[in-house]
Amino acid sequence: MKSMTRYRWMVASRILAAVVVGYALASAISILLALIWPIPKAEAVLASTMLSFAIYAAVVLWVFATKSVLRAWIGLLIPLAIISLLCWWLMPGGAA
Amino acid sequence: MKEGFRQSMAWLHTWVGLLVGWVLFFVFVTGTTGYVNGEISRWMQPELPLPRQLIEVPPEQVLGFAFDRLEQVAPDARMWSVTLPHRGLAQRTDREATIAWEDMPRPGLERGRRGNEGFDPVTGAPDQPVEGRATGAGWELYEMHYALHYINYDVAFRIVGVCTMFMLLAIISGVITHKKIFKDFFTFRPRKGQRSWLDAHNVISVMALPFFIMITYSGLVFYTFQYMPAVKNVVYGASEKHLRQLYDELFKRDPVDKAFEAVKRPTASVPEMIATAQTAWGKLPVATVMLRHPVDEGAYVEVIGDTSESLNRGFPPKLRFNAETGERMTLDDKTNASMLTRNVMLALHEGHFAGWWLRWLYFLSGVLGCAMIGTGLVLWTVKRRNNHLAKHGGQPGFGHRLVEVLNVGTIVGLPVAVAAYFWANRLLPIEMANRAEWEMHCLFATWGWMFMYAALRPLKRSWLESLYIAVAAFGLIPLLNFLTTDKHLGITIPYGDWVLAGFDLTMLGFAAAFAYMAYKLKKRWLKQEAAA
Incomplete structure (x- = not known):
């Protein structure tokens, strides 16, 4: 029974990671994409936002496919941090 | 989720599908009615007369009647338009002679009051509006597939959006689950209980797979900036003004404060403009002429082509002429790759461009979508029923029973x-x-x-x-x-x-x-x- 409870917590943790952090990561990747896409600003925003749903789907699938819950969290949070920094750096009025 | 990649995808497919299956079934049923919205709405207003036979009338006659009437009903208008009687290339419906107008907006408002009226192209007599019964018609029915009912719109389309995202996940994980998707497609083992349900689910799903992927993804694109606001919020800003700026740039819209004068009957010959456009477009029929008079550009007439067969939704081919001299004016109506992608996705979703055969295929694909979701939901119960019966001493547990009841009640x-x-x-x-x-x-x-x-x-x-x-x-x-x-x-x-x-x-x-x-x-x- 104990292993069943543990299993359920693992599933819940993965769902949280996929739905919430996955969405944040997909948002960050799309923002980065919009900032570096070499087409007019409005078009880049539209194009990368339309792509964001595919990115989100890929991220969620990865979270559920990867071996351990810990790996899933690390694999989400580290890229999220790096990409957010990059976005901040590339933003007009950001660090660059 | 514990073992291999394929097992974890099968797990995801099962639970993601079950969680939103009933909502998706509702979305597919009501959404599919949208492909025959016009027909349903027509049937639900039986008071309307049987359709008029389409007759060829020279454009100068139609335009003469139209401008006479517009001068009467809309003397102070920001926009006039006249639809010529024509048959669209996609042949969904014949367009009858119609005038439409937009009054000058009252101070502080972005748009003016709009009106329209049909008329007889031979006699010029305005159609007497036939008062049909009050009905939600096909509109209310198909609008529920994204706006639901009894629920606030802003909440509703977000619920549908979340379910659509689940659907996308279910489709992708469902495809991954099958290592031999091509072989599975040709496998059907009838009268074998659970196996038959599985095979039916597979065959139906693969048969219309391109449709399902298209309809799901393009459904998300309808609310691109609402479902994923982060990009525009970061790059443009989150306020109404910033959103407006983004849309102005994307749609090449006139700025809000552009000044207009009231539209007058053009002095140049509009039939000549139509003839010019017709020569340029070949067999594409001229659908509409639209007149405006912006203060900075002067009065112009736009001749607009039929878009019934176009995938570039909302961007019809058009030519612009000076309303006084009849000279061609330059018109930047070229769209960019991002907008074109969006327009095509939305057009594919709605299927307005489709002729009769293709529209039946759309309808059938929608019904197959219902069947895919239905067989998937039933499969869940069939697969687990014996286990549950054994575990709960011959009686299905509450959860299992709930799924069964929801299945019958929905499907x-x-x-x-x-x-x-x-x-x-x-x-x-x-x-x-x-x-x-x-x-x-x-x-x-x-x-x-x-x-x-x-x-x-x-x-x-x-x-x-x-x-x-x-x-x-x-x-x-x-x-x-x-x-x-x-x-x-x-x-x-x-x-x-x-x-x-x-x-x-x-x-x-x-x-x-x-x-x-x-x-x-x-x-x-x-x-x-x-x-x-």
């Missing part, structure tokens, strides 16, 4: 509820207050009743009896139509009005399909009982 109950919507359209008193709302209440009351019914009857009985109700609910609609209107099959078929006749015949088709399902289930269950 058969919802179609019955839609039929009830059509019944209500014919049976509610014409003069009733809030009649259109009551049609919708009838739909949901019937649906609720079908859930109750499924909950109170044993599983097999509730399947069979619900199916019998569905057969009667759809099969009797042509009879009901015969008894309550003068637009029944006996009139519509001889007249050749296939819009109205097609509706009645399709109802008979659905009745036959439900009857076939009931017959198959009954035969199978009788055999099982005999074997047991």
